[in-house]
Amino acid sequence: MGQVLTAKSLVIKVLLCLAALAVVMGLCTLIGTQKVSLKRVFAGPGSSPGENIDYEILIGIRLPRVLLAALVGAALACSGVVLQAILRNPLADPYILGISSGAGLGVMTAAISGISWSFLGGSPIGFFAFAGAIVTVWLVWYIGHFTGKSQVTSLLLAGVVVNAFFSAIIMFLTSIAKSEQVISTIFWLMGNITGKNLPVLFVSAGCILAGIIVLFTISHRLNVLALGQAEAKGLGVDVARTRIIAFAFAAFITAISVSLSGLIGFVGLIIPHGARLVFGPDHRQLLPLSAIIGAAFLIIADTIARVIVAPAQLPVGVITAIAGGPFFLILLARYSRKVSWLK
């Protein structure tokens, strides 16, 4: 009775969580510095643009922003779940394989070279962040693949080394660049959810949802892989294939979310842990539920970020870090005593 997850119980849980997410989205869309009358919103956009201000604020500005936060939160949480399972390391997060520094370097390059063309209506910053992230992940994978028999450890080491190296280059570029070139980059590095145009949002949403679905299809193999490579193979799991799918799609959805909103820390670390504490470690359940919780968490964090110092706005990364930092320390204290993850 309830000891093993069934497809039916999972569907019920996912639907319940989705309902809760919808409530959070609705409430957070209503919260803001500008008071909005729902009655006027339902009156429609009006005949000329700008005629119905309430509609413009709610549907034109806040809703896309809430959707963006949901998307990024879901992607980062899923990526965190997958990387923690594959690397068998509870302290892994979506940026552990060099995505953050790679994307940062891409953005820095874009800012300094002064490129101003746009891609799919998006800014060059997003495009460069995505390219930098993907190239770096490939580089880390390549290095990790060739440096040792214990792939997991060498991947982690390669990620750490590449992260450190690229961070140093970012600092070097920051110190030689003019300050007005760097200011936008600094906001980006802190994680910043701002309005995106709708085509970019929809394309990204499609990619991230597809990525999450692919990751869900390997989630039962992630359970076995979390026990170790030999155990997984003994249970009939194609370890190399599962690992490549997991890494590739986790990196892909992370790179997209980084290109949308910069570096938002801690979501990919604390949401998987929180969800695991509540729902247990079964990845078939952990992955979809983490996605939903991550989405809700980032929506709330972003709502706080845009109202707490109104009329100014904080980068959302500041909120997630302030909430996530203490939580991370508690985890560190708890897990480093108990878990032998270098076994």
Added chain:
Amino acid sequence: MKAIIEVKNLSFSYTSQSAGRLPAQPILKHITFRVIQNRFLTIAGPNGVGKTTLINLLCGQLRAQAGSIIIDNAHIESYSVGKLAQKVAVVRQEFVPIFDFTVAEVVSMGRTPYLGTFGFEGKTDRAVVSEALEATDTAQFALRPLGSLSGGERQRVFIARALAQNTAILLLDEPTSFLDLKHQVGIYDLLKEMQLEKGKTIVAVTHDVNMAAQYADEILLLGADNSYYIGKTKDVFKPEQIEKVFGVRVFTCNIKQESFFLPLGKFAKASTHINSKLSSKQEE
């Protein structure tokens, strides 16, 4: 009598890449043996002779450079990872998994080779799992996290998982090395039960020659110089053979036909008794 595992002329050496800077050295050389269906074979021998390597070869974890392994009438290479996992289950030394999986969840993972795309257990799978839990007497803590159990209980859970895998062959790599006497006996009794009641073919690696002698039908004794002995327990486990292979003096005692071996170190108390007896005999 059908052989379910046939090993012919098997040789294996770790390549220099995976073994660090050491030159390639054959760890197993020209080994040939077969395991009859529903028999209990124990692989014994000193450290570093390739017992675990042999288990890893038999479950497809490693590939031999020469020779062949035939599992249930087909070459081991002809199986996909998933199909092989339906023939052979492996139990290694017990460990605590990184995430807090419950006992029921870990045992359910034994059904992995049989699951569809989305990986959900069906009715049959759940029935097999609860049967495995009952058979290993682990159903009582099905909902507890694996990490909260004792070492002996955890090892029973891993055996339950192997049962849930529903394979004809059960491979075990030193299943009792961290367990106390009671739990060692418990695990071997459980294995014997699986052999007799469920018709499993069991291949277990152990350091413990006495345990091996008590439970196995046949012994494969691997020596350090790539020598090996295979056969009925009483033919393989002779005092002089054990002294030679393990490089230690043993005291042998017999209970009816059964022989037990006690290793005697230089400073062991019994050692001095035997030495003084020997020397007094020599003086006479």
